[in-house]
Amino acid sequence: MKQTIRFAVAVLCLSLLSVATAVPQDQYTEGGVTRVTLIRILPGHFNAFMEDLKANVKPIWEAEKKAGLIENYSIFLNTTRANPEDWDIGFSLSYKNFAALDGLAQKVLDLRMQQYGDKSKEQQVIDKRVQNARVIASILTRDITLK
Template identity: 30%
Template sequence: MKRLYGLMVCMLLVLFAVPALAQERPYKDGPVTIVTSVKVVDGQFENYMAYLNDNWRRVMDESKKAGLVTEYHVYGAQAHNPNEPDLYLVVTYPNMATFDGLDAKMDPISEKVTKMNFKQADEASGKRTVMRNIMGDMMVRELLFK
């Protein structure tokens, strides 16, 4: 009988120890990157790049100063068919917590830089459809090895 109790205690210890061991991961969560796929309308590449170099870049620079963005990039791509993007906007944020209330954090920055409130900025974004089509966003998170 003592053996049976001893065996049950050992089994219970193993059952509790295995999940504790399984929770130790060889990595930790890192920065979060949003990749926006853009299809630039034919004949509008220079106009769209001028916009990115002006308002978008200034908003990103202010966001970096505020600690909301760690880095940003614009990548050109060679589309192989009309359904593929030819430009990628890549913005990296320090962590997932940055996204909590991000609009409330970004709106004052955008308004300060562009002199437009969020409604005017939204309207301006709609007008940029003559220059580009946003094909979608992808969120990726870097996994940092310990």
């Protein structure tokens, strides 16, 4: 008798668990994917960072957008810093879906080489960039639409 009751309780718990995990999947539809990167600019390096962003990064994002690799990009400032180590500027790159990330590194490599010419010139720009800022966080998010 006790074994039957235990079995019934176990089946009930498993049933409730499967319902609980199934319900959230029906609460929204999945949409695009966005990479959000938050950056702290080192003191005294704001102008150098912005010049690098305009001269080297933005043209690559524009080329990615034109090639259909990204849907859009956005650059934003943190106007409510919580502490001196908080981020100053951020950017987001929006993709149609997770499939858009497949093979992305190789596709973007071609665009980067068009921008820089070769890997050694790109490395020189990256080495200089590291003197201006630090990445605080890089987060991959997914848009959802509530049902």
